[in-house]
Amino acid sequence: MDARFTDEQDEIRRTLRELLAKRCGPQELRAAVDTPAGHDPALWTTLAGQLGLPGLALPESYGGVGCTVTELALACEETGRALAPTPLLATAVLTAPLLLALGTGAQRAGLLPRIASGALTAALAVPGPALTTALALTGHDRRGDWAGGGRAGGVQARRAEGGWRLYGQVDQVLDGHSAQLLVVAAHTGGYARSRVLLFLVRGDAAGLTRVRRTALDATRPQGRVQLRDTPAELLGGEAVDALPALARLGDTAAACLAAEAAGAAGRVLERTVAYVGQREQFGRPVGSFQAVKHRLADAYVQVQAARSAAYYAAWAAATPAGEERAGGLALAQALEALRRAAAEGIQLHGGIGFTWEHEAHLYFKRAAGDELLFGPVHRLRAHAAAAAHVFEEAGT
Numbered sequence: 001m002d003a004r005f006t007d008e009q010d011e012i013r014r015t016l017r018e019l020l021a022k023r024c025g026p027q028e029l030r031a032a033v034d035t036p037a038g039h040d041p042a043l044w045t046t047l048a049g050q051l052g053l054p055g056l057a058l059p060e061s062y063g064g065v066g067c068t069v070t071e072l073a074l075a076c077e078e079t080g081r082a083l084a085p086t087p088l089l090a091t092a093v094l095t096a097p098l099l100l101a102l103g104t105g106a107q108r109a110g111l112l113p114r115i116a117s118g119a120l121t122a123a124l125a126v127p128g129p130a131l132t133t134a135l136a137l138t139g140h141d142r143r144g145d146w147a148g149g150g151r152a153g154g155v156q157a158r159r160a161e162g163g164w165r166l167y168g169q170v171d172q173v174l175d176g177h178s179a180q181l182l183v184v185a186a187h188t189g190g191y192a193r194s195r196v197l198l199f200l201v202r203g204d205a206a207g208l209t210r211v212r213r214t215a216l217d218a219t220r221p222q223g224r225v226q227l228r229d230t231p232a233e234l235l236g237g238e239a240v241d242a243l244p245a246l247a248r249l250g251d252t253a254a255a256c257l258a259a260e261a262a263g264a265a266g267r268v269l270e271r272t273v274a275y276v277g278q279r280e281q282f283g284r285p286v287g288s289f290q291a292v293k294h295r296l297a298d299a300y301v302q303v304q305a306a307r308s309a310a311y312y313a314a315w316a317a318a319t320p321a322g323e324e325r326a327g328g329l330a331l332a333q334a335l336e337a338l339r340r341a342a343a344e345g346i347q348l349h350g351g352i353g354f355t356w357e358h359e360a361h362l363y364f365k366r367a368a369g370d371e372l373l374f375g376p377v378h379r380l381r382a383h384a385a386a387a388a389h390v391f392e393e394a395g396t
Contacts, residue, residue, distance in 0.1 A: 005074075013074050016051060020082040026359050029219070032085050037178040038212065038221025039085040047086065048118020051075075054092045055116025058100065062112035069252050073259035073314035077307075080263030083362055085219045087121040090175040093256045095122035095183050097249050102198065102236040111181065111200075123179035125170040125201075125225050126246075127154035127186075131373060134185065135250030137328045138379040140387075155227060157186040157199060164188075164199060164234060166227040172373070177212040177223025179203060183235060184227070185242065198242045199232035206231060217369030219362060252317045254327030257374055258310035261334035261367075265303045265341040268363040272296065272345040279350065292348065299341050306330075306337035325387065332380035339367040 005013075023043050024032075032040040047053040057072040058064025065071075072092065079088055096115050099108060099122075114120035124131075132138040155168030166186055176182065182201040187194050201208060207230035213222045235242075273296060276287035286292055313330035342364040346353040353360045371377060385391060 009071060009074055012051070012056075012071055013078055016047075016053075016075055016078040017081070019046070019051070020078060020084055024082045024084045029083060029085070029359075029362075033218040033221070036212065038175070038218070039087060039178075043084070044086050044121075045118055047088075048116075052116070053086075053088060054096070054118050055112075056092065058096060058112055058116050062100075062108060063116035064112070065116075068318035069255060070311075070314045070318045073256045073310065076256040076260040077263035077310070080260030080366075081267040083219045083264060083366060085221065087123075087175050087179065089220075089256070089260070090123045090179060091115060091121045093253050094124040094174065094249070095181075097252060098124070098183055098198065098235070098245060101245050101248070102240050102242070104236060107200070107233075107235065120181055121175065121179045122181040122183060123173050123175045123223075125155075125173045125176055125182050125184040127168060127170050131172070132250070132375070132380070134246050135253060136247035136383075137250045137254055137331070137374070138383050140247070140383075155184055155186040157188040157197060157232065160231075164232045166199060166201065166230045166232045168227055170225045172213070173223050173225050174373075175221060175223065176225045177210045177221065179223075182208075182225065184225075184232065185246075186232075196242050197238070197240070198235040198245075200235055201227070201230060201232045215369065216372065217362075217365045219366060220369055220373070251313075251325045251327035254331040254374075255310060255313035255317045257370070258306070258313055258327065258330035258334040261331070261338045261370060262303065262307040262310045264363055264366055265306060265334070265338040268338075268345045268360065269296070269299055269303055269341045271360075272341075272348050276348055286348070295344055295348070299337075299344050302337045302340055306334040309333045325384075328380045328384040331374060332377045332384070335367065335371050335375055335380075336377050338363070339371070342367045 023046065028040065052065045053075055055064035056067050056075055057069060060066040076088065079086060096112065099111055111120065115122060126134045128134065155166055155170065157164050157166050166184060180203040184199045184201050185196055186199055188197055189195050207228040209226040210223050213224055215222045276292055277285055279286045309330040313326040316324045316326045345360045346364055349358065349360055352358050
């Protein structure tokens, strides 16, 4: 493994960091999250038009840049530093890979170029309380019971004249209130022969109701999706097995999320170090006290370890074989580092760190919100240990 970044990868990071510094400062961030969509469409258009961000990991034949998961993770690291509220995670990380892997030729040709250009945003709607169960990060459900198991609840699909119809509700869909395309996981076949399939639902489909939810982390907008006799198109064919595809997506998504969390942790730590170097107590900078130095040094080591783990997970996900799954562990380490760095940031900023006017609380909410959505940390680690047979005796 060559741990050095290429010139192109360094350029992606530099250009994106400079753009977000100009277009996504504290004031712009607060204004964006207060809009109905929860993000700035003009910024998204710029990220797509100038940097090709939504198509970064899509093939050139579909209008993408043709890069790998590594480049996408580096982009997520920069958006994480700025806490930029964009459809990047929902569209490029969670949805586009499913369309590329499972879609028919016509579906890929019709949707992926629009995603790559930024003209189409998409979201993955997975019923159940935990997205990470469906992505096989905190458990492995071979029947898809996380989606209702064919019983009441979740989303059900039935054949209708000319296609499929969906019924049900999904409560936590990243960008689900604003995405122009939904990829919905739904059960079909009744209880005895129930199976999970993925369906495409247009944002303006009949019977579709969407509302934005109040979330702990306002920079990560979520929507509630209700489907009432809603027309849908099957993604791929009926022979397609959605569960393995979702499990493969989980490792890639976890690597990108880990890089994003590491970027946020690094940024809040940088801001804290700068502040304690300026704030004075007892006639000297707070940062000169040994106890403060120790706390920041410990946080720095944790952040750097998380960043390294995220890079390795992205590299492993980008390898042709793709046999090593390091995303779950990297995500656990990054979420823990972000929670530690954000907590230290609030405390060491003193009284101002506890106010709504300061940005420190946004990083802490990102840490808590991500762990609620994609964790918790101990379950991510427990599942990774079980998958690696860490606690099994030799010969069993």
